[in-house]
Amino acid sequence: MNVEKENRMPGAPLLSVEGLAVDFATMDGVVHAVEGVDLEIAEGETVAIVGESGSGKSTTAMAIIGLLAGGGRVAAGSIRLDGREIAHAPEQELRTIRGRDIGLVPQDPMSNLNPVAKIGTQVAETLLAHGLANRQNVQERVVEALSAAGLPDPERRAKQYPHEFSGGMRQRALIAIGLACKPRLLIADEPTSALDVTVQQTILDQIGAMTRELGTAVLLITHDLGLAAERAERVVVMHRGKVVEQGPARQILENPQHPYTQSLVKAAPSVAAARLRPEAFTAPRSEDPRSLSERSETKRTEPASADNIVEIEHLTKVYPVRGRGEDFVAVDDVSLAIPRGETVAIVGESGSGKTTTARMLLKVIEPTSGLIRFEGKDISSLTKAETRDFRQRVQPIFQDPYSSLNPMFTIERLISEPLDFYRRGSGADRRKRVSQLLDDVALPQSMLTRYPSELSGGQRQRVAIARALALSPDLIVCDEPVSALDVLVQDQVLTLLRDLQSEYGLSYLFISHDLAVVRLISDYVCVMKDGKLVEAASSEEIFTNPRDPYTRRLLASIPGNELDIAS
Numbered sequence: 001m002n003v004e005k006e007n008r009m010p011g012a013p014l015l016s017v018e019g020l021a022v023d024f025a026t027m028d029g030v031v032h033a034v035e036g037v038d039l040e041i042a043e044g045e046t047v048a049i050v051g052e053s054g055s056g057k058s059t060t061a062m063a064i065i066g067l068l069a070g071g072g073r074v075a076a077g078s079i080r081l082d083g084r085e086i087a088h089a090p091e092q093e094l095r096t097i098r099g100r101d102i103g104l105v106p107q108d109p110m111s112n113l114n115p116v117a118k119i120g121t122q123v124a125e126t127l128l129a130h131g132l133a134n135r136q137n138v139q140e141r142v143v144e145a146l147s148a149a150g151l152p153d154p155e156r157r158a159k160q161y162p163h164e165f166s167g168g169m170r171q172r173a174l175i176a177i178g179l180a181c182k183p184r185l186l187i188a189d190e191p192t193s194a195l196d197v198t199v200q201q202t203i204l205d206q207i208g209a210m211t212r213e214l215g216t217a218v219l220l221i222t223h224d225l226g227l228a229a230e231r232a233e234r235v236v237v238m239h240r241g242k243v244v245e246q247g248p249a250r251q252i253l254e255n256p257q258h259p260y261t262q263s264l265v266k267a268a269p270s271v272a273a274a275r276l277r278p279e280a281f282t283a284p285r286s287e288d289p290r291s292l293s294e295r296s297e298t299k300r301t302e303p304a305s306a307d308n309i310v311e312i313e314h315l316t317k318v319y320p321v322r323g324r325g326e327d328f329v330a331v332d333d334v335s336l337a338i339p340r341g342e343t344v345a346i347v348g349e350s351g352s353g354k355t356t357t358a359r360m361l362l363k364v365i366e367p368t369s370g371l372i373r374f375e376g377k378d379i380s381s382l383t384k385a386e387t388r389d390f391r392q393r394v395q396p397i398f399q400d401p402y403s404s405l406n407p408m409f410t411i412e413r414l415i416s417e418p419l420d421f422y423r424r425g426s427g428a429d430r431r432k433r434v435s436q437l438l439d440d441v442a443l444p445q446s447m448l449t450r451y452p453s454e455l456s457g458g459q460r461q462r463v464a465i466a467r468a469l470a471l472s473p474d475l476i477v478c479d480e481p482v483s484a485l486d487v488l489v490q491d492q493v494l495t496l497l498r499d500l501q502s503e504y505g506l507s508y509l510f511i512s513h514d515l516a517v518v519r520l521i522s523d524y525v526c527v528m529k530d531g532k533l534v535e536a537a538s539s540e541e542i543f544t545n546p547r548d549p550y551t552r553r554l555l556a557s558i559p560g561n562e563l564d565i566a567s
Contacts, residue, residue: 015185022074036242047233061221104187115161119165150175168195175206188221228249239258269516312361313371329531344510362477407452411443419470
Protein backbone atom coordinates (compact mmCIF):
# COMPACT_ATOMS: atom_id res chain seq x y z
CA MET A 1 0.00 0.00 0.00
CA ASN A 2 1.57 3.30 -1.12
CA VAL A 3 1.71 6.16 1.31
CA GLU A 4 -1.04 8.45 0.07
CA LYS A 5 -0.19 11.94 -1.14
CA GLU A 6 -3.39 13.23 0.41
CA ASN A 7 -1.83 12.78 3.88
CA ARG A 8 0.60 15.55 3.07
CA MET A 9 -0.25 19.22 3.47
CA PRO A 10 0.14 21.35 0.31
CA GLY A 11 3.77 22.44 -0.02
CA ALA A 12 4.93 19.99 2.66
CA PRO A 13 8.10 17.97 1.98
CA LEU A 14 7.99 14.36 0.84
CA LEU A 15 10.23 13.37 3.76
CA SER A 16 10.55 15.28 7.01
CA VAL A 17 12.93 14.29 9.81
CA GLU A 18 12.78 16.26 13.04
CA GLY A 19 14.85 15.85 16.19
CA LEU A 20 15.92 12.31 15.24
CA ALA A 21 17.97 10.48 17.86
CA VAL A 22 19.28 6.95 17.41
CA ASP A 23 20.80 4.88 20.23
CA PHE A 24 22.63 1.57 20.17
CA ALA A 25 22.77 -0.74 23.16
CA THR A 26 26.27 -2.17 23.62
CA MET A 27 28.08 -4.13 26.31
CA ASP A 28 29.68 -0.86 27.41
CA GLY A 29 26.38 0.97 27.65
CA VAL A 30 24.22 3.06 25.34
CA VAL A 31 25.91 4.78 22.39
CA HIS A 32 24.19 7.93 21.10
CA ALA A 33 24.91 7.51 17.39
CA VAL A 34 22.59 10.25 16.12
CA GLU A 35 21.34 13.25 18.07
CA GLY A 36 18.76 15.88 17.07
CA VAL A 37 18.93 15.48 13.28
CA ASP A 38 16.59 17.65 11.19
CA LEU A 39 16.29 17.40 7.41
CA GLU A 40 13.70 17.66 4.66
CA ILE A 41 13.48 16.32 1.11
CA ALA A 42 11.00 17.71 -1.39
CA GLU A 43 9.38 15.62 -4.10
CA GLY A 44 11.93 14.97 -6.87
CA GLU A 45 14.74 16.70 -4.97
CA THR A 46 18.25 15.30 -4.42
CA VAL A 47 19.72 15.90 -0.97
CA ALA A 48 23.18 14.68 0.05
CA ILE A 49 24.36 13.86 3.56
CA VAL A 50 28.14 14.17 3.85
CA GLY A 51 30.56 13.37 6.65
CA GLU A 52 33.34 10.99 7.60
CA SER A 53 32.88 7.43 8.84
CA GLY A 54 31.10 7.41 12.18
CA SER A 55 29.40 10.76 11.57
CA GLY A 56 25.97 9.14 11.64
CA LYS A 57 24.98 9.67 8.00
CA SER A 58 24.31 5.99 7.18
CA THR A 59 22.63 5.46 10.55
CA THR A 60 20.26 8.33 9.78
CA ALA A 61 19.42 6.77 6.40
CA MET A 62 18.85 3.32 7.90
CA ALA A 63 16.59 4.81 10.59
CA ILE A 64 14.45 6.39 7.86
CA ILE A 65 13.93 3.05 6.13
CA GLY A 66 13.65 1.07 9.40
CA LEU A 67 16.77 -1.06 8.90
CA LEU A 68 18.90 -0.19 11.92
CA ALA A 69 21.46 -2.78 12.90
CA GLY A 70 20.92 -4.98 15.93
CA GLY A 71 20.69 -3.02 19.17
CA GLY A 72 19.72 0.17 17.36
CA ARG A 73 16.50 2.07 17.99
CA VAL A 74 14.94 5.44 17.28
CA ALA A 75 15.15 7.01 20.74
CA ALA A 76 13.45 10.29 19.89
CA GLY A 77 12.17 12.43 17.06
CA SER A 78 9.88 12.12 14.10
CA ILE A 79 10.18 10.64 10.60
CA ARG A 80 7.27 11.55 8.32
CA LEU A 81 6.87 10.27 4.77
CA ASP A 82 4.21 12.19 2.89
CA GLY A 83 2.91 13.43 6.24
CA ARG A 84 2.64 9.95 7.70
CA GLU A 85 4.66 9.11 10.82
CA ILE A 86 6.87 6.05 10.26
CA ALA A 87 9.51 6.40 12.99
CA HIS A 88 7.89 3.68 15.11
CA ALA A 89 5.77 1.98 12.48
CA PRO A 90 5.20 -1.78 12.87
CA GLU A 91 7.53 -4.03 10.89
CA GLN A 92 4.70 -5.19 8.64
CA GLU A 93 3.97 -1.60 7.61
CA LEU A 94 7.67 -0.89 7.04
CA ARG A 95 7.93 -3.92 4.77
CA THR A 96 5.21 -2.41 2.63
CA ILE A 97 6.99 0.95 2.52
CA ARG A 98 10.44 -0.51 1.72
CA GLY A 99 10.93 -0.95 -1.98
CA ARG A 100 7.56 0.50 -2.96
CA ASP A 101 7.79 3.92 -1.32
CA ILE A 102 11.46 4.04 -0.30
CA GLY A 103 14.06 2.28 -2.42
CA LEU A 104 17.61 1.52 -1.30
CA VAL A 105 20.89 1.22 -3.19
CA PRO A 106 23.41 0.02 -0.57
CA GLN A 107 27.16 0.58 -0.62
CA ASP A 108 28.74 -2.83 -1.14
CA PRO A 109 27.28 -4.87 -4.02
CA MET A 110 29.30 -7.94 -3.04
CA SER A 111 27.68 -8.27 0.37
CA ASN A 112 24.23 -7.01 -0.64
CA LEU A 113 23.57 -9.42 -3.49
CA ASN A 114 22.82 -13.07 -2.73
CA PRO A 115 25.79 -14.96 -4.24
CA VAL A 116 23.76 -18.15 -4.81
CA ALA A 117 20.73 -16.53 -6.47
CA LYS A 118 20.56 -15.34 -10.06
CA ILE A 119 20.35 -11.58 -10.61
CA GLY A 120 16.93 -11.90 -12.26
CA THR A 121 15.59 -13.87 -9.29
CA GLN A 122 16.67 -11.13 -6.89
CA VAL A 123 14.96 -8.41 -8.93
CA ALA A 124 11.85 -10.58 -9.28
CA GLU A 125 11.60 -11.03 -5.49
CA THR A 126 11.10 -7.28 -5.04
CA LEU A 127 8.47 -7.04 -7.77
CA LEU A 128 6.52 -10.07 -6.55
CA ALA A 129 6.66 -9.00 -2.89
CA HIS A 130 4.90 -5.74 -3.72
CA GLY A 131 2.42 -7.19 -6.18
CA LEU A 132 3.87 -5.26 -9.11
CA ALA A 133 4.28 -8.40 -11.18
CA ASN A 134 2.87 -11.92 -11.31
CA ARG A 135 4.39 -15.25 -12.28
CA GLN A 136 3.29 -14.77 -15.88
CA ASN A 137 4.91 -11.36 -16.51
CA VAL A 138 7.63 -11.15 -13.87
CA GLN A 139 10.46 -12.05 -16.26
CA GLU A 140 9.36 -9.32 -18.63
CA ARG A 141 9.36 -6.83 -15.73
CA VAL A 142 12.82 -8.03 -14.61
CA VAL A 143 14.26 -7.45 -18.07
CA GLU A 144 12.70 -3.97 -18.14
CA ALA A 145 14.22 -3.12 -14.75
CA LEU A 146 17.71 -4.35 -15.71
CA SER A 147 17.53 -2.56 -19.04
CA ALA A 148 16.45 0.69 -17.35
CA ALA A 149 19.49 0.35 -15.03
CA GLY A 150 21.75 0.30 -18.07
CA LEU A 151 22.74 -3.38 -18.12
CA PRO A 152 23.49 -4.58 -21.66
CA ASP A 153 21.79 -7.76 -22.87
CA PRO A 154 19.42 -7.86 -19.85
CA GLU A 155 17.82 -11.18 -20.84
CA ARG A 156 21.17 -12.94 -20.58
CA ARG A 157 22.33 -11.00 -17.51
CA ALA A 158 19.16 -11.92 -15.61
CA LYS A 159 20.26 -15.57 -15.77
CA GLN A 160 23.73 -14.91 -14.37
CA TYR A 161 25.05 -14.86 -10.79
CA PRO A 162 26.68 -11.89 -9.02
CA HIS A 163 30.20 -13.34 -9.35
CA GLU A 164 29.80 -13.17 -13.14
CA PHE A 165 29.31 -9.40 -12.96
CA SER A 166 31.93 -6.66 -12.68
CA GLY A 167 31.70 -4.19 -9.78
CA GLY A 168 29.89 -1.64 -11.90
CA MET A 169 27.45 -4.23 -13.22
CA ARG A 170 26.67 -5.42 -9.68
CA GLN A 171 25.94 -1.86 -8.67
CA ARG A 172 23.60 -1.51 -11.65
CA ALA A 173 21.81 -4.66 -10.48
CA LEU A 174 21.31 -3.04 -7.06
CA ILE A 175 19.97 0.09 -8.78
CA ALA A 176 17.52 -2.10 -10.72
CA ILE A 177 16.34 -3.67 -7.44
CA GLY A 178 16.13 -0.30 -5.67
CA LEU A 179 14.11 1.36 -8.44
CA ALA A 180 12.14 -1.66 -9.71
CA CYS A 181 9.02 -0.62 -7.79
CA LYS A 182 9.36 3.05 -8.84
CA PRO A 183 9.63 4.39 -5.27
CA ARG A 184 8.96 8.00 -4.27
CA LEU A 185 12.31 8.23 -2.46
CA LEU A 186 15.62 6.49 -3.19
CA ILE A 187 18.32 6.20 -0.52
CA ALA A 188 21.72 5.77 -2.21
CA ASP A 189 24.27 4.90 0.49
CA GLU A 190 27.80 5.48 -0.90
CA PRO A 191 26.65 3.85 -4.16
CA THR A 192 29.96 4.38 -5.97
CA SER A 193 32.68 4.48 -3.30
CA ALA A 194 34.28 1.20 -4.43
CA LEU A 195 34.12 1.95 -8.16
CA ASP A 196 36.49 3.49 -10.67
CA VAL A 197 35.96 7.12 -11.55
CA THR A 198 34.50 6.42 -15.02
CA VAL A 199 32.20 3.70 -13.68
CA GLN A 200 31.26 6.02 -10.82
CA GLN A 201 30.18 8.71 -13.24
CA THR A 202 28.19 6.22 -15.32
CA ILE A 203 26.38 4.85 -12.25
CA LEU A 204 25.54 8.31 -10.92
CA ASP A 205 24.34 9.40 -14.35
CA GLN A 206 22.15 6.29 -14.48
CA ILE A 207 20.64 7.00 -11.06
CA GLY A 208 20.06 10.60 -12.06
CA ALA A 209 18.38 9.72 -15.35
CA MET A 210 16.13 7.07 -13.81
CA THR A 211 15.07 9.16 -10.84
CA ARG A 212 14.32 12.18 -13.05
CA GLU A 213 12.18 10.02 -15.32
CA LEU A 214 10.29 8.57 -12.34
CA GLY A 215 10.15 11.83 -10.38
CA THR A 216 11.91 10.08 -7.50
CA ALA A 217 13.59 12.06 -4.73
CA VAL A 218 17.11 10.97 -3.75
CA LEU A 219 18.90 10.92 -0.41
CA LEU A 220 22.58 10.52 -1.35
CA ILE A 221 25.01 9.41 1.36
CA THR A 222 28.64 10.23 0.59
CA HIS A 223 31.92 11.36 2.13
CA ASP A 224 32.91 13.31 -1.01
CA LEU A 225 31.77 16.92 -0.82
CA GLY A 226 32.70 17.56 -4.45
CA LEU A 227 30.48 14.71 -5.59
CA ALA A 228 27.67 15.95 -3.34
CA ALA A 229 27.89 19.49 -4.71
CA GLU A 230 27.84 18.17 -8.28
CA ARG A 231 24.88 15.82 -7.82
CA ALA A 232 22.64 17.35 -5.13
CA GLU A 233 20.57 20.51 -4.79
CA ARG A 234 21.13 20.65 -1.04
CA VAL A 235 23.82 19.27 1.29
CA VAL A 236 23.51 18.23 4.94
CA VAL A 237 26.84 18.00 6.79
CA MET A 238 27.02 15.60 9.75
CA HIS A 239 29.73 15.29 12.38
CA ARG A 240 29.69 13.03 15.43
CA GLY A 241 25.99 12.26 15.07
CA LYS A 242 24.81 15.84 14.65
CA VAL A 243 23.96 18.10 11.72
CA VAL A 244 26.49 20.93 11.85
CA GLU A 245 25.48 22.72 8.64
CA GLN A 246 23.04 22.41 5.76
CA GLY A 247 21.98 24.48 2.78
CA PRO A 248 22.22 24.79 -1.01
CA ALA A 249 25.06 22.62 -2.31
CA ARG A 250 27.08 25.36 -4.00
CA GLN A 251 26.70 27.65 -1.03
CA ILE A 252 28.05 24.98 1.32
CA LEU A 253 30.96 24.32 -1.04
CA GLU A 254 31.92 27.92 -1.75
CA ASN A 255 31.19 29.46 1.64
CA PRO A 256 31.24 26.82 4.41
CA GLN A 257 30.46 28.26 7.83
CA HIS A 258 31.19 25.48 10.30
CA PRO A 259 34.85 24.61 11.03
CA TYR A 260 34.18 20.93 10.29
CA THR A 261 32.63 21.73 6.91
CA GLN A 262 35.58 23.97 6.14
CA SER A 263 37.95 21.09 6.91
CA LEU A 264 35.92 18.76 4.65
CA VAL A 265 36.03 21.24 1.77
CA LYS A 266 39.75 21.77 2.22
CA ALA A 267 40.51 18.03 2.39
CA ALA A 268 38.27 16.77 -0.44
CA PRO A 269 40.59 15.74 -3.31
CA SER A 270 37.94 16.36 -5.96
CA VAL A 271 37.33 19.89 -4.69
CA ALA A 272 41.04 20.60 -4.34
CA ALA A 273 41.61 19.34 -7.88
CA ALA A 274 38.82 21.58 -9.17
CA ARG A 275 40.59 24.56 -7.59
CA LEU A 276 43.77 23.88 -9.56
CA ARG A 277 43.53 25.95 -12.70
CA PRO A 278 45.56 25.44 -15.91
CA GLU A 279 47.22 28.83 -15.43
CA ALA A 280 48.79 27.48 -12.25
CA PHE A 281 51.00 25.29 -14.46
CA THR A 282 53.53 26.03 -17.16
CA ALA A 283 52.97 22.93 -19.28
CA PRO A 284 52.90 23.59 -23.05
CA ARG A 285 49.41 23.46 -24.50
CA SER A 286 50.19 23.58 -28.23
CA GLU A 287 49.63 20.57 -30.43
CA ASP A 288 52.77 18.48 -30.85
CA PRO A 289 52.91 15.84 -33.58
CA ARG A 290 55.87 14.03 -32.04
CA SER A 291 55.52 10.62 -30.48
CA LEU A 292 54.82 10.07 -26.79
CA SER A 293 58.36 8.89 -26.11
CA GLU A 294 59.86 11.96 -27.82
CA ARG A 295 57.57 14.33 -25.93
CA SER A 296 58.35 12.57 -22.65
CA GLU A 297 62.06 13.17 -23.16
CA THR A 298 61.71 16.87 -23.90
CA LYS A 299 58.64 18.22 -22.15
CA ARG A 300 58.92 16.24 -18.95
CA THR A 301 62.59 17.21 -18.62
CA GLU A 302 63.10 13.84 -16.93
CA PRO A 303 66.39 13.30 -15.14
CA ALA A 304 69.05 11.34 -16.98
CA SER A 305 69.09 7.57 -16.66
CA ALA A 306 71.49 7.68 -13.71
CA ASP A 307 68.89 9.68 -11.77
CA ASN A 308 66.14 7.08 -12.31
CA ILE A 309 65.81 4.64 -9.44
CA VAL A 310 63.64 2.34 -11.60
CA GLU A 311 63.53 1.84 -15.35
CA ILE A 312 60.93 -0.44 -16.93
CA GLU A 313 61.28 -1.41 -20.58
CA HIS A 314 58.75 -3.28 -22.75
CA LEU A 315 57.22 -5.04 -19.74
CA THR A 316 54.62 -7.69 -20.61
CA LYS A 317 52.61 -10.15 -18.55
CA VAL A 318 50.52 -12.83 -20.24
CA TYR A 319 48.23 -15.30 -18.44
CA PRO A 320 47.12 -18.49 -20.22
CA VAL A 321 43.36 -18.97 -20.11
CA ARG A 322 41.96 -22.48 -20.16
CA GLY A 323 39.32 -23.26 -22.73
CA ARG A 324 39.99 -20.12 -24.76
CA GLY A 325 41.84 -19.77 -28.00
CA GLU A 326 43.94 -16.81 -26.87
CA ASP A 327 45.75 -15.83 -23.70
CA PHE A 328 44.97 -12.82 -21.49
CA VAL A 329 47.51 -10.01 -21.80
CA ALA A 330 47.41 -8.19 -18.44
CA VAL A 331 50.34 -5.85 -19.18
CA ASP A 332 51.30 -5.12 -22.78
CA ASP A 333 54.70 -3.60 -23.66
CA VAL A 334 54.87 -0.99 -20.88
CA SER A 335 57.91 1.27 -20.51
CA LEU A 336 58.34 3.92 -17.82
CA ALA A 337 60.88 5.34 -15.38
CA ILE A 338 60.72 6.47 -11.75
CA PRO A 339 63.02 9.43 -11.03
CA ARG A 340 64.80 9.33 -7.69
CA GLY A 341 63.01 11.19 -4.92
CA GLU A 342 59.82 11.79 -6.94
CA THR A 343 56.35 10.30 -7.32
CA VAL A 344 55.20 8.50 -10.43
CA ALA A 345 51.52 7.57 -10.52
CA ILE A 346 49.95 4.85 -12.62
CA VAL A 347 46.25 5.49 -13.16
CA GLY A 348 43.53 3.56 -14.90
CA GLU A 349 40.36 1.62 -14.37
CA SER A 350 40.17 -1.82 -12.76
CA GLY A 351 41.74 -4.35 -15.09
CA SER A 352 44.01 -1.79 -16.75
CA GLY A 353 47.14 -3.60 -15.56
CA LYS A 354 48.43 -1.05 -13.07
CA THR A 355 48.52 -3.39 -10.05
CA THR A 356 50.03 -6.21 -12.13
CA THR A 357 52.82 -3.81 -13.14
CA ALA A 358 53.43 -2.96 -9.48
CA ARG A 359 53.51 -6.64 -8.48
CA MET A 360 56.14 -7.36 -11.11
CA LEU A 361 58.24 -4.47 -9.79
CA LEU A 362 57.93 -5.93 -6.29
CA LYS A 363 59.06 -9.35 -7.65
CA VAL A 364 55.82 -10.90 -6.43
CA ILE A 365 55.15 -12.21 -9.94
CA GLU A 366 57.53 -12.71 -12.84
CA PRO A 367 57.07 -10.87 -16.14
CA THR A 368 56.52 -12.82 -19.34
CA SER A 369 58.97 -10.53 -21.10
CA GLY A 370 60.58 -7.14 -20.69
CA LEU A 371 63.07 -5.63 -18.31
CA ILE A 372 62.91 -3.99 -14.86
CA ARG A 373 66.08 -2.27 -13.67
CA PHE A 374 66.49 -1.12 -10.06
CA GLU A 375 69.50 1.12 -9.50
CA GLY A 376 70.63 0.11 -13.00
CA LYS A 377 70.50 -3.66 -12.38
CA ASP A 378 68.07 -6.11 -13.97
CA ILE A 379 66.03 -7.48 -11.05
CA SER A 380 65.47 -10.81 -12.84
CA SER A 381 69.20 -11.56 -12.60
CA LEU A 382 69.61 -10.78 -8.89
CA THR A 383 71.37 -13.36 -6.76
CA LYS A 384 69.77 -14.62 -3.57
CA ALA A 385 71.74 -12.12 -1.51
CA GLU A 386 70.91 -9.29 -3.92
CA THR A 387 67.21 -10.21 -3.86
CA ARG A 388 67.28 -10.07 -0.07
CA ASP A 389 68.78 -6.58 -0.28
CA PHE A 390 66.27 -5.56 -2.98
CA ARG A 391 63.31 -6.58 -0.82
CA GLN A 392 64.60 -4.37 1.98
CA ARG A 393 65.00 -1.37 -0.29
CA VAL A 394 61.61 -1.67 -2.04
CA GLN A 395 58.59 -1.82 0.25
CA PRO A 396 54.81 -1.91 -0.38
CA ILE A 397 51.86 -0.11 1.18
CA PHE A 398 48.64 -1.93 0.34
CA GLN A 399 45.12 -0.65 -0.21
CA ASP A 400 43.27 -2.16 2.73
CA PRO A 401 44.74 -1.46 6.18
CA TYR A 402 42.16 -3.88 7.62
CA SER A 403 43.48 -6.95 5.81
CA SER A 404 47.17 -6.02 5.45
CA LEU A 405 47.82 -6.03 9.22
CA ASN A 406 47.85 -9.27 11.24
CA PRO A 407 44.99 -8.84 13.76
CA MET A 408 46.81 -11.09 16.27
CA PHE A 409 49.92 -8.85 16.49
CA THR A 410 50.33 -5.74 18.60
CA ILE A 411 51.30 -2.54 16.80
CA GLU A 412 54.84 -2.84 18.17
CA ARG A 413 55.22 -6.35 16.77
CA LEU A 414 53.72 -5.37 13.41
CA ILE A 415 56.21 -2.55 12.92
CA SER A 416 59.19 -4.49 14.27
CA GLU A 417 58.43 -7.61 12.20
CA PRO A 418 60.59 -6.59 9.18
CA LEU A 419 63.38 -5.51 11.55
CA ASP A 420 63.22 -8.88 13.28
CA PHE A 421 63.15 -10.82 10.00
CA TYR A 422 66.22 -9.07 8.64
CA ARG A 423 67.89 -8.98 12.08
CA ARG A 424 68.47 -5.25 12.10
CA GLY A 425 70.32 -4.29 15.28
CA SER A 426 69.78 -5.50 18.82
CA GLY A 427 66.43 -5.83 20.57
CA ALA A 428 66.97 -2.41 22.16
CA ASP A 429 67.85 -0.91 18.78
CA ARG A 430 64.67 -2.30 17.25
CA ARG A 431 62.49 -0.98 20.05
CA LYS A 432 64.08 2.44 19.64
CA ARG A 433 63.49 2.30 15.88
CA VAL A 434 59.83 1.35 16.33
CA SER A 435 59.35 4.24 18.75
CA GLN A 436 60.94 6.62 16.25
CA LEU A 437 58.72 5.32 13.44
CA LEU A 438 55.59 5.96 15.51
CA ASP A 439 56.75 9.56 15.89
CA ASP A 440 57.44 9.78 12.14
CA VAL A 441 53.85 8.80 11.30
CA ALA A 442 52.38 10.97 14.09
CA LEU A 443 51.04 8.17 16.28
CA PRO A 444 51.30 8.27 20.10
CA GLN A 445 53.60 5.82 21.88
CA SER A 446 50.56 4.43 23.70
CA MET A 447 49.65 2.69 20.42
CA LEU A 448 52.48 0.18 20.83
CA THR A 449 50.49 -2.22 22.99
CA ARG A 450 47.26 -1.97 20.99
CA TYR A 451 45.93 -4.27 18.28
CA PRO A 452 44.72 -3.27 14.79
CA SER A 453 41.07 -3.74 15.80
CA GLU A 454 41.51 -0.93 18.34
CA LEU A 455 42.61 1.58 15.70
CA SER A 456 40.72 3.63 13.14
CA GLY A 457 41.26 3.12 9.40
CA GLY A 458 43.58 6.11 9.17
CA GLN A 459 45.60 4.97 12.18
CA ARG A 460 45.97 1.50 10.67
CA GLN A 461 47.24 2.96 7.41
CA ARG A 462 49.77 5.00 9.39
CA VAL A 463 50.94 1.76 11.00
CA ALA A 464 51.26 0.22 7.52
CA ILE A 465 53.35 3.21 6.44
CA ALA A 466 55.54 2.92 9.56
CA ARG A 467 56.12 -0.77 8.81
CA ALA A 468 57.05 0.07 5.21
CA LEU A 469 59.57 2.64 6.48
CA ALA A 470 61.11 0.31 9.07
CA LEU A 471 63.94 -0.89 6.80
CA SER A 472 64.68 2.61 5.45
CA PRO A 473 63.69 1.77 1.85
CA ASP A 474 64.52 3.86 -1.21
CA LEU A 475 61.29 3.08 -3.08
CA ILE A 476 57.77 2.54 -1.76
CA VAL A 477 55.07 1.04 -3.97
CA CYS A 478 51.74 2.50 -2.84
CA ASP A 479 48.86 0.40 -4.20
CA GLU A 480 45.64 2.41 -3.70
CA PRO A 481 46.85 3.48 -0.22
CA VAL A 482 44.00 5.93 0.49
CA SER A 483 41.06 4.56 -1.50
CA ALA A 484 39.52 2.90 1.57
CA LEU A 485 39.75 6.08 3.68
CA ASP A 486 37.52 9.10 4.25
CA VAL A 487 38.56 12.41 2.70
CA LEU A 488 39.87 13.87 5.95
CA VAL A 489 41.98 10.78 6.62
CA GLN A 490 43.02 10.70 2.96
CA ASP A 491 44.30 14.24 3.31
CA GLN A 492 46.26 13.34 6.46
CA VAL A 493 47.86 10.27 4.85
CA LEU A 494 48.75 12.11 1.62
CA THR A 495 50.31 14.94 3.63
CA LEU A 496 52.26 12.37 5.65
CA LEU A 497 53.55 10.67 2.48
CA ARG A 498 54.69 14.02 1.06
CA ASP A 499 56.41 15.00 4.31
CA LEU A 500 58.20 11.64 4.56
CA GLN A 501 59.32 11.92 0.94
CA SER A 502 60.77 15.35 1.61
CA GLU A 503 62.51 14.20 4.80
CA TYR A 504 63.94 10.90 3.57
CA GLY A 505 64.22 11.43 -0.19
CA LEU A 506 61.81 8.55 -0.88
CA SER A 507 60.64 7.58 -4.35
CA TYR A 508 57.02 6.48 -4.81
CA LEU A 509 55.17 4.43 -7.37
CA PHE A 510 51.60 5.45 -6.63
CA ILE A 511 48.85 3.18 -7.99
CA SER A 512 45.37 4.68 -8.07
CA HIS A 513 42.11 4.96 -10.00
CA ASP A 514 41.36 8.32 -8.31
CA LEU A 515 42.73 11.09 -10.51
CA ALA A 516 41.78 13.77 -7.99
CA VAL A 517 44.16 12.17 -5.48
CA VAL A 518 46.83 11.62 -8.14
CA ARG A 519 46.73 15.29 -9.11
CA LEU A 520 47.58 16.30 -5.57
CA ILE A 521 50.54 13.96 -4.99
CA SER A 522 52.23 12.99 -8.28
CA ASP A 523 55.10 14.51 -10.24
CA TYR A 524 54.57 12.26 -13.26
CA VAL A 525 51.50 10.33 -14.42
CA CYS A 526 51.27 7.18 -16.55
CA VAL A 527 47.80 6.33 -17.87
CA MET A 528 47.04 2.66 -18.53
CA LYS A 529 44.15 1.09 -20.41
CA ASP A 530 43.67 -2.60 -21.22
CA GLY A 531 47.26 -3.35 -20.22
CA LYS A 532 48.79 -0.66 -22.42
CA LEU A 533 50.40 2.65 -21.53
CA VAL A 534 48.33 5.18 -23.49
CA GLU A 535 49.91 8.38 -22.17
CA ALA A 536 52.77 9.45 -19.91
CA ALA A 537 53.83 12.97 -19.00
CA SER A 538 54.31 15.35 -16.10
CA SER A 539 51.35 15.72 -13.80
CA GLU A 540 50.92 19.30 -14.99
CA GLU A 541 50.69 18.31 -18.63
CA ILE A 542 48.40 15.33 -18.07
CA PHE A 543 45.88 17.45 -16.19
CA THR A 544 46.07 20.61 -18.29
CA ASN A 545 46.78 19.24 -21.76
CA PRO A 546 45.76 15.56 -21.99
CA ARG A 547 46.49 14.07 -25.40
CA ASP A 548 44.74 10.70 -25.43
CA PRO A 549 40.91 10.51 -25.62
CA TYR A 550 40.91 7.94 -22.81
CA THR A 551 42.85 10.32 -20.53
CA ARG A 552 40.40 13.10 -21.34
CA ARG A 553 37.53 10.76 -20.49
CA LEU A 554 39.11 9.87 -17.15
CA LEU A 555 39.61 13.54 -16.29
CA ALA A 556 36.06 14.42 -17.27
CA SER A 557 34.80 11.77 -14.86
CA ILE A 558 36.37 13.29 -11.73
CA PRO A 559 33.53 14.28 -9.34
CA GLY A 560 33.36 18.05 -9.15
CA ASN A 561 35.44 18.39 -12.31
CA GLU A 562 32.97 20.85 -13.82
CA LEU A 563 32.73 22.97 -10.67
CA ASP A 564 34.21 26.42 -11.11
CA ILE A 565 35.72 26.89 -7.68
CA ALA A 566 37.94 29.82 -6.86
CA SER A 567 41.11 29.08 -4.92
